[in-house]
Amino acid sequence: MTATSAPTSLPFDETRARSGILQSLLSSDLPRSRVLSLLLVAILLVLAATPFLFSGSQPLSTAAKICVFIVLVASYDLLLGYAGIVSFAHTMFFGIGGYGVAIALERLGATWASVFLGLVGALALSAALAAVIGLLSLRVRAIFFSMITLAVASAVAVLASQMSNVTGGEDGLSFQLPYALRPAFRLLSEPVLGTALNGRVIAYYLVFFVSLGVFLLLLRIVNSPFGRVLQAIRENEFRAEALGYRVVAYRTAASVISALAATVAGALLALWLRYNGPDTTLSFSIMIDILLMVVIGGMGTMYGAVIGAALFVLAQSYLQVLMEAGSTALAGIPLLPNLIHPDRWLLWLGALFIVSVYAFPGGIVGRLRQARR
Amino acid sequence: MSDMAADTSTVTELPRTRTDWAPLALVPALALVALPFVGEPSTWVTLTVAGLAMGMMIFLMASGLTLVFGLMDIINFGHGVFISLGAYATLLVLGPLASWAQADSVGLNLALLLLCILAAMAVTGVVGAVFERVIVRPVYGSHLKQILVTMGGLIVAEQAIHAIWGASPIPIPLPGTLRGAFVLGDIVMERYRVFAVVVGLAVFIAMQLLLNRTRIGLLIRAGVENPEMVEALGYRIRRLFVSVFVAGSALAGLGGVMWAFYRQTLTAGMGMEVMVLVFIVIIVGGLGSVGGCFVGSILVALVANYVGFVAPKLALISNILVMALVLIWRPQGLFPVARR
Numbered sequence: 001m002t003a004t005s006a007p008t009s010l011p012f013d014e015t016r017a018r019s020g021i022l023q024s025l026l027s028s029d030l031p032r033s034r035v036l037s038l039l040l041v042a043i044l045l046v047l048a049a050t051p052f053l054f055s056g057s058q059p060l061s062t063a064a065k066i067c068v069f070i071v072l073v074a075s076y077d078l079l080l081g082y083a084g085i086v087s088f089a090h091t092m093f094f095g096i097g098g099y100g101v102a103i104a105l106e107r108l109g110a111t112w113a114s115v116f117l118g119l120v121g122a123l124a125l126s127a128a129l130a131a132v133i134g135l136l137s138l139r140v141r142a143i144f145f146s147m148i149t150l151a152v153a154s155a156v157a158v159l160a161s162q163m164s165n166v167t168g169g170e171d172g173l174s175f176q177l178p179y180a181l182r183p184a185f186r187l188l189s190e191p192v193l194g195t196a197l198n199g200r201v202i203a204y205y206l207v208f209f210v211s212l213g214v215f216l217l218l219l220r221i222v223n224s225p226f227g228r229v230l231q232a233i234r235e236n237e238f239r240a241e242a243l244g245y246r247v248v249a250y251r252t253a254a255s256v257i258s259a260l261a262a263t264v265a266g267a268l269l270a271l272w273l274r275y276n277g278p279d280t281t282l283s284f285s286i287m288i289d290i291l292l293m294v295v296i297g298g299m300g301t302m303y304g305a306v307i308g309a310a311l312f313v314l315a316q317s318y319l320q321v322l323m324e325a326g327s328t329a330l331a332g333i334p335l336l337p338n339l340i341h342p343d344r345w346l347l348w349l350g351a352l353f354i355v356s357v358y359a360f361p362g363g364i365v366g367r368l369r370q371a372r373r
Numbered sequence: 374m375s376d377m378a379a380d381t382s383t384v385t386e387l388p389r390t391r392t393d394w395a396p397l398a399l400v401p402a403l404a405l406v407a408l409p410f411v412g413e414p415s416t417w418v419t420l421t422v423a424g425l426a427m428g429m430m431i432f433l434m435a436s437g438l439t440l441v442f443g444l445m446d447i448i449n450f451g452h453g454v455f456i457s458l459g460a461y462a463t464l465l466v467l468g469p470l471a472s473w474a475q476a477d478s479v480g481l482n483l484a485l486l487l488l489c490i491l492a493a494m495a496v497t498g499v500v501g502a503v504f505e506r507v508i509v510r511p512v513y514g515s516h517l518k519q520i521l522v523t524m525g526g527l528i529v530a531e532q533a534i535h536a537i538w539g540a541s542p543i544p545i546p547l548p549g550t551l552r553g554a555f556v557l558g559d560i561v562m563e564r565y566r567v568f569a570v571v572v573g574l575a576v577f578i579a580m581q582l583l584l585n586r587t588r589i590g591l592l593i594r595a596g597v598e599n600p601e602m603v604e605a606l607g608y609r610i611r612r613l614f615v616s617v618f619v620a621g622s623a624l625a626g627l628g629g630v631m632w633a634f635y636r637q638t639l640t641a642g643m644g645m646e647v648m649v650l651v652f653i654v655i656i657v658g659g660l661g662s663v664g665g666c667f668v669g670s671i672l673v674a675l676v677a678n679y680v681g682f683v684a685p686k687l688a689l690i691s692n693i694l695v696m697a698l699v700l701i702w703r704p705q706g707l708f709p710v711a712r713r
Contacts, residue, residue, distance in 0.1 A: 086520045136697060140704045143448055143516050143660075147652035148696070154649045155693050162689060284645070288528060295521060344536055350528030357521050358511055 025216060027223040031303055033368040040303060043310050047208060051201045052193050058317075061272075064204055066313045067211040068269045073293045074218050074305035075261030081300030082222050083254040084234030085142050088287055089133065089149035092156045093126045093259040095282035097266025100125070102173040102276035103166065110176035119267050123260055130259035134252030142237075142251070157282045172277020177203070181271070207268045214261055219302050221257060230254055231300075289316075292349050295356050298363025307364050320345055396707035400671055407679040415559030420678045426566035428674035429573020430635060433628030435651040435658075435666050436580065437621020443597040443661025443710055445614045447509060448516060451523035452625055452651070453644030454530040458500060459493035459626025460633035460643060461538055466492045467545060474548045482548035486568075486634070493630045494623040500530075501622025505615055527645065534641040543639040551634075569631055576627070577667055584663065593617060597661055597710060653692050657699045659706030668707060 023030075031037040043066075046053065050063040076090050100122025101115055108114035133152060137144040160167045167173065177199070179185055185199035195201065221227055233240040233247050241247050270276040289312065297308020327341045360367050404421055411417045438452045466489045467474065473485040508526040512518040547565060554563045584590035596603045596610055604610045625644075632647060633639055654673055658665025676695050681688040699707060 080517075084517055086517060136700055140700070141660075143520075144656060146448075146450075146520055147656055151649050151653050151696065152693055154646075155690050158689050288524070291521070291524060341536070343540060344532055346528055347532035347536065350525050350532060354508065354522055354525035354529065357518055357525065361518075 027216075027220045029219055029223045029302070031365075033365075033371070035371070036303060036307075036365060036368045040306060043306060051204055052195050055195075057200075060200070060204055062313060062317050064207050064272045065269075066310050067207050068265050068272070069290075069293065069309035069313055070306050071211045071214045071218075071265040071268070072262055073290055073297065073309045074215050074302055075258040075265065076290050077294050077299060077302060077305050078218055078222060078230075078261070079254055079258040080294055081298075081302075081304070082227060082234065083230045083251055085138070085251060085255070086146040087149045087255065087258075088146060088284075089130075089153040089156075090258070090262050090290055091282055091284070091287045092149075092153040093130065093262035094266040094269075094286070095156070095160065095276075095278075096126050096129075097122045097263035097268075098270035098276035098281040099160065099167055099173075099266075100263070101267040101270045102168075102175055105175040105177070106173050110178050112178050115178065115267075115271070119264070122263050122267060126259040126263040127256050130256045131252060134255040135248070138248050138251050138255075145251075145255075153287070154284070157278060157284070160282055161278050168277065170278060172275055172280070174275045177271065177274055181206070203272060207272050210264065210268055214264055215302075215306075218261060222302060226250070226253070234300075288346075292353050294363075295353055296349075296363055298365030298367075299361065301362065301365040304363050304365040311364075315345075315349075393708060396665070396668055396703075399707075400668060400675065403672065403675055403679075407675075407683075410683045411679065413559070415561075416682070418560045419562065420682055421675065422562045422570070423566055424675040424678035425671060426563075426569040426573075427678065428671035429569050429577075430628060430631045431647070431650050431654055431674060432573055432667050432670035433576060433631060434625055434647060435628075435654045435670060436576075436663055437624040438651060439655040439658065439661055439666045440593075440663060441614075441618050441621045442655070443663075444593060444617050445513070445596075445600070446516075447513065447618075448519055449509065449523050450520050450648075451504065451508070451527035451530065452621075453646075453648035454527050454534075455497045455501060455622045455625035456629035456632060456644030456647060457531065457534060457639075457641050458644075459497045459629025460639050461534055461543075461641075462493040462496040462626065463489040463545060463630055463633060464538070464543070464639070465496070474546065477549055479550045482550045485548055486551070486630075490627055490630050493626040497626030497629070498619045498623040501619045502615065504530075504622070505618045509618070531641045531645070538639075538641075540641070545633060545637055545639060547634050547637060565635065569635070572627075572631060576624070580663060589613075650692065653696050656706055657696055659703075659708040659710055661710035662706070662708040665706055665708035665710075 031040055047063050047067060050060055054060070072090070072094055076087070079085055079087050079090075097119070100118040102118070104114040104118025104121070108117065129152075133148060134145070137148040161170050163169070164171075176182075180199060181203040182199040185202070187197040187202060191197070222230070229240065229245050229250055232243075233245065233250055237247055240250075266276075266281050269281060273280060293308035293312045294305065295308075296311070297306070298304025323341065323345055356363055362369065407420075408414070408417050411420060434452075434456050437455075438449060441447055441449060466485065470485055470488065473481045476482065504526060508522055509519065512522050551565050551568060554561050555567065556562075582590075584594060592603060592608055592613055596613060600610050603613075629644065632643065636643065650673065654669040655666055656669075657673060658667070658669030673692055673695055676691050677688060680691040687694075703709065
């Protein structure tokens with residue numbers, strides 16, 4: 001990782017001298033690229049106004065998914081890009097969040113209290129698991145962490161699908177939301193700007209604002225002294241240890257924080273879908289999606305998570321249509337139609353992923369920032 | 374190692390390395406402890422043989438990975454794809470020689486299996502060489518990038534398998550004479566599992582002989598201890614490493630064939646599924662240690678089998694428990710390899 005990631009803002013550069021509300025909201029870690037700023041503002045505005053811009057449920061669902069994945073990917077970036085360790089258990093914490101809310105709402109009834117209880121329980125479980133895994137594996141070698149998280153995550157995934165009386169097994173759990181989030185609920189009797197303010201829209205804004213809040217919080221954490229120590233450990237573990245920082249403690253703490261944020265993301269997704277199951281939060285393919293989003297967006301930048309998640313979710317929804325067209329156009333030629341079959345889109349993303357790790361380790365964000373200089 | 378140098382009386386003769394018995398005794402101890410819980414001795418033998426067979430198959434798949442790690446400090450998360458690829462390569466043989474599988478002759482059936490194994494090892498060996506050159510070589514020295522890039526290689530290769538052989542699972546029946554079981558009184562042993570034990574043991578013994586009795590094995594072991602020194606003595610460690618990587622991939626292919634006939638279906642994700650066990654095994658054994666990998670495989674598989682019989686609910690997490698206990702006992706694994 002040495003010398004590959006774009007340098008993050010220095011403690012006393014000129015951007016920090018100019019203080020302002022934007023500075024403090026973004027923790028003085030500005031995008032530092034005009035194109036990137038424009039992209040981020042565009043994504044923020046479109047996400048904020050989606051219920052009023054588009055009609056139908058498909059765009060709203062896509063937007064909600066983007067919000068949730070921004071949090072999920074940003075929290076993963078804290079671990080991968082800042083602390084420099086690879087975890088394969090991120091979907092496990094994502095799933096714990098989803099199951100926490102789902103089980104609480106199903107068992108205890110559709111109230112806000114059960115949402116709260118489920119979330120708190122899930123957060124406690126995630127924190128405990130992350131701490132145990134971190135302390136057990138990170139004290140030997142960071143590389144153990146990747147393998148052990150992979151093993152634990154797959155065991156938990158099997159466990160979740162086996163314990164069908166609690167988790168609903170492969171079918172997952174469907175549940176009722178608190179009344180204010182149901183489609184039948186109306187905040188105002190009259191539509192605003194042509195959109196009825198029903199429970200769906202409120203649920204969307206719940207997802208949107210919580211995601212925004214958690215993202216800004218994560219941005220704050222990586223720019224705090226704690227975040228600086230993480231980056232120091234990433235760049236040179238020995239030197240950080242020699243300076244008196246307890247590497248294992250810092251890395252474990254980073255793992256716990258990132259697990260907590262992933263848990264919140266999982267809870268949000270479950271609330272939005274009114275459903276949680278192994279395929280929506282726990283599966284290994286989501287883990288691969290997260291990896292692709294972080295690396296293509298840009299490791300160690302936080303904003304990369306926004307770009308990566310937005311791009312990936314949009315591609316997932318709309319690129320496959322394009323590939324379908326290409327595949328049918330090439331029918332008759334051997335193997336080629338197979339290669340651009342819509343189900344093979346991961347092939348191309350995987351290739352893009354490898355190229356990004358080699359050629360531009362800063363991902364899209366790193367590329368844009370370099371272009372400015 | 375430093376205390377050896379201090380001892381001047383034995384200049385001509387190196388002191389014997391002490392064998393670490395505690396982890397070795399673990400396997401028989403475990404089998405004995407399990408006996409009263411299982412109850413019936415005949416059931417116990419069946420479970421033990423089945424566990425040994427499972428352990429041998431995991432060992433075949435894991436040995437290459439741990440050796441590659443020990444020698445060059447390279448962790449290959451894409452190792453699972455060689456397992457899948459080896460399994461799919463059997464189709465190259467099973468297609469044209471379908472009549473051999475139907476034949477009611479042990480000789481033809483075994484010859485078919487042998488051909489499958491050879492084909493799989495050839496395919497995975499070649500792909501391994503390409504994989505090393507294209508995917509792994511540019512990221513020597515950085516674990517983080519290795520994990521990411523080999524994961525990327527895994528995604529691409531898995532999708533390529535889908536594109537070539539189709540995405541739906543392919544059934545592959547076991548040749549006729551290997552189906553069924555040997556029955557000795559109350560003891561039932563599946564034939565294929567006995568075959569797997571034989572193959573696994575043969576490979577383990579061959580590896581031990583190669584590593585401990587030949588010049589190339591000496592170089593490999595020396596490379597694991599201290600690669601810079603081997604290079605300074607004038608050996609091309611890079612070439613050695615590439616051949617170990619290719620051999621490791623070919624072993625994964627061999628393991629893949631065994632695993633495929635055991636499951637009797639082919640899916641592109643089968644390698645990645647079993648990788649979870651492989652990682653547990655090489656962590657338990659000690660990263661880089663072939664003997665540790667062997668003991669670890671048997672340990673994990675036996676525990677899984679006994680627990681699965683005694684308390685099926687616990688079986689899902691038994692592997693994780695074994696790993697956690699071993700790491701608490703020996704944080705570096707059962708047989709820690711000297712580390713730089």
